[in-house]
Amino acid sequence: MTLQPRLSAACAALRRHALVTAGLLACGLVQAAEAPQTVTGLKTPESVLVTRDGRIVVSEIAGFGQDGDGRLSLVQPDGSLKTLVDQGLNDPKGLAELNGIVYVADRDRILKVDRDGVLLTFVPADAFPSPPKFLNDLVFDAEGQLYVSDSGDLLSGGGGGAIYRVSPHGEVTLLINEAQDPAIRNPNGLLFDRGNPKQLLVLDFGTGELLRLDLSQGVKLSKLASGFGGGDGLAQDKQGLLILSDWKNGKVFKLDLKRAGAQPVVYPQAFQASADLTLSADGKTILVPDMKAGTLVFLPK
Template sequence: MKHFTLLFAFLFIGLTSCKLNKKAPIQKEIVLNKLWETDTLMKTCEAVRYDKVKDVIYVSNMGNVPTDAKDGDGTMSIISTEGKTLNQNWVTNLNAPKGSNYYKGKLYIADIDAIIKIDIKSGSTEKIIKVENSIFLNDLDVDTNGHAYITDSRDSKVYKLVNDEVSVWLDLKGLNPNGILVEKDRVLVVSFSKGDFIAIDKNTKEQTVIATGIIKGDGIVPIKEGYIVSTWPGEIFFVDKTQPGVPAIKLLDTQEEKLNAADIGIIPDKKILLVPTFYGNKVVAYKIGYK
């Protein structure tokens, strides 16, 4: 009887294991296939943002170096989803525009120590919101309520903009936060200095490491399987949302080509990744595929 019981137990475990394995999804390898690139007129392009309403892409051009100079040579361009330039100098007289996002007809842009509010219909600057004590505002994202979150990568702070009023949301001392992505209940940030990709609970401010090994992290975009994260020197990584805390998987490396990968964007419905190449002065698009 004892032997029969053990045999039954082993058979039960084996059958259960087989059943679970059949249900377990097979993770396909994500690959990036180049689709197109713009001309090289995007002077020091740092960030891109797809506007689903207008079906166009906004490009932040920082202009001449140094990139933190208040020299007024920064611009915003508009390109099509096929990489054609629609308006090279849509917005001018900016200093060093970087991360941006839109809400109800307004585009918000991080620009050194101010947030620039643009009326999308006219392309005119509606308001300049100074951020006191900020040093180098970098990336920006907007939630469904129209609240903007902005990183200061040189002062390790995250600011929050509500009704055109800005305040410090969180001090991330030593992290040097760069790329930012706002979700419903949390804010995701990638570090420029530590290589960590973290999630911050909106209510408790509790921090969780999602992935490691992303040195000089720059941009973040969401995909079904997790996230794609870029690094300024020219690397692009995949972060599997089902395996938090593990090293990210490298998808692309353009460092030998001397092409940076700054604040990336995405056209989600077409699964197209948009990469601003900074000193490469162009935007490159990749189809997100599988093998």
């Protein structure tokens, strides 16, 4: 038997058993016409991260506002869950990685965790210029500076959002807030544009707008698109295609910003509350935490 039939047979076996595995990713996961693969048993999953070494890390809030019940889990090769951290987390949300360390936005502080699950505080609440209300998403720039969104009074329907920059030593400065520009109402998803490393993309939960923060000369804000309901997560493939999630309406969109006049295209898959998504290492699959369903869905891009 040649190698290719063996690979095809192995992929078929994985699909038949509906396993969400590294094997599925290597096989290209599933064809577009097939149903998405799903990991179950998560407790209010908010964000998912694929690390450089291939681990799939999910942040689980469990009960909002309940201290100590949050956790980080690893999706195992057979689709089961393994706990990475189950103590010391409150409402863990956005995840980012630098040099093998995973950083976590945990309500009003930023934590970091190593491969063994050792948890440390990187930025305490009192290091922020103003008391943070709802730290949400995280992203690193090319210089190793960390950016974090504070979604403000998101839970009560108010504004008060802000975006902060954090130095490698944990020093926090305000980048922009709602008082400076009303478009920054409840900023959520953050992402640096692959083709423009000084362009920070921001998806706002309160307005459903996709914004661009030009950091090349100070901070210049502009609107790129709208209609994303409760805008949540952002991801981008190597060709520049954006993937966006709408938490309120349970939708996932794709948007080609490089094409003039392009409009968002919604995926047919419906979610209860699609949260902070990411792409698989090969860029062929969208990993979508469904917060209310307690699942992680592997959606063919």
